[in-house]
Amino acid sequence: MANRKVIHFDKWRVVQAFVVLLLVAGFGTTTGLPAWASSCAAVDVVVARGTQEPGFLGSAIGDPVFDTIRQALPVSVSAYRVNYPADLLDPSSIGRGTSDMTAHVMWQSAVCPDQRFILVGYSQGAVVTHGVLGTGPAAGLGGISTLPFEYESRVAAVLLFGDPLLVNGTTVPGLYAWRTGNYCTGGDPVCGAGADPAQHGNYGWAMWPAASLAARLV
Secondary structure (H helix, E strand, O other), rough: OEEEEEEOOHHHHHHHHHHHHHHOOOOOOOOOOOOOOOOOOOOOEEEEEEOOOOOOOOOOOHHHHHHHHHHOOOEEEEEEEEEOOOOOOOOHHHHHHHHHHHHHHHHHHHHHOOOEEEEEEOOOOHHHHHHOOOOHHHHHHOOOOOOHHHHHHHHHEEEEEEHHHHOOOOEEEEEEEEEEEEEOOOOOOOOOOOOOHHHOOOOOOHHHHHHHHHHOOO
């Protein structure tokens, strides 16, 4: 099949995690792998990148996980970069991310009736993904667009990395729990009890476990 390039809390612990995000923003390389996709692929990987993360889908998570998913899945795969500021200083950032991710899934579902989705969120993008799925603390932030229930079956897998809500043990709604992988590197203070901000960009180990989970669920 010919491919084309698509350009397309305890409350205070969560606040603490967001502050750490500001400290670690800007890690990683300045270039990412290109995302190649067909117009109506069997699976669409929808990625909400981390705060100020460089790369097309995100150099730390989105680009490498998409490349790994393409290797793991025996079907055609496309990718979509969620259009949002990914900026913790912009109070509308998370809400805009949920609006774009939700709108994309609904639009693609209409255009490609057989397409399924892998939702990926890293760091601030993980909070965006939580909001789309209707996770309580994220959905209550204000300005959040939650995916309507009738699209639930279109979500094949959810992959979260460096998730700030994990600090408090917050998980996705039960409806999505069995198809969700939530990965936190030891020492990462954003998603766990670590004290090494550098670990927030250390997720190479999680690429194949995440892609393998997605491959089993698609």
